[in-house]
Amino acid sequence: MSRALGPSRWWPAKTPFETAVGAVLAQNTNWGNASLAIANIERAGVMGCAELLALSPETLAEMIRPAGYFRLKAARLRALLEFLDAESGGDPANLAAWPLEAARERLLEVRGVGPETADSILLYAAGLPSFVIDAYTRRILSRHGLAPADSPYEELREFFMDALEPDVPLYNEFHALIVRVGSAYCKTKSPACTECPLEPFGDIHL
DNA sequence: CACCAGGCAAGTA
């Protein structure tokens, strides 16, 4: 994938804080829509922990409306902001001072932060080596007969982390490439799809 | 018009 597609420069956010916000807004949502919500926050000049917490829940919800599930995500975002404010001085980059699994467990206690959101924040915002599993990872693994699509999240995460040394740039690029390739695959639920070209892999055939 | 997108938690049996 790397040879065929080259470096990905991910996650698409300007700061660790924006990455953490994006991780919540992108839940089960097209990145384009999450991105519109981020732009609204930027335009209002409130892209910061204290600034966002100062908004009423209703105002915040309206601001992130394009991301979908906007009332739900406003509550989830506030819960994450309160955690960051209390535990990391409002900057998720400071979570890097914690041992990985300790930081992960604390993040998972936040209402609305599940394993994928936690791992995205840990890897892309805090720079800790936590491998991210998402719908694209499942699609690729199952399409190539490497794992059932419904394997438990933790099992798939361990599969990658047992096979690879803890390496932030490696995990970062690996997941980015998985998204780029996975989004080129069709969405069939059948385990195999002979329609999908392996072209994104270049001359690599699995 | 139907279907989908980088999840998660709460409810039910």
Added chain:
DNA sequence: TACTTGCATGGT
């Protein structure tokens, strides 16, 4: 424990 449902917008 295992399965189902609610949440919602914008693009194709």
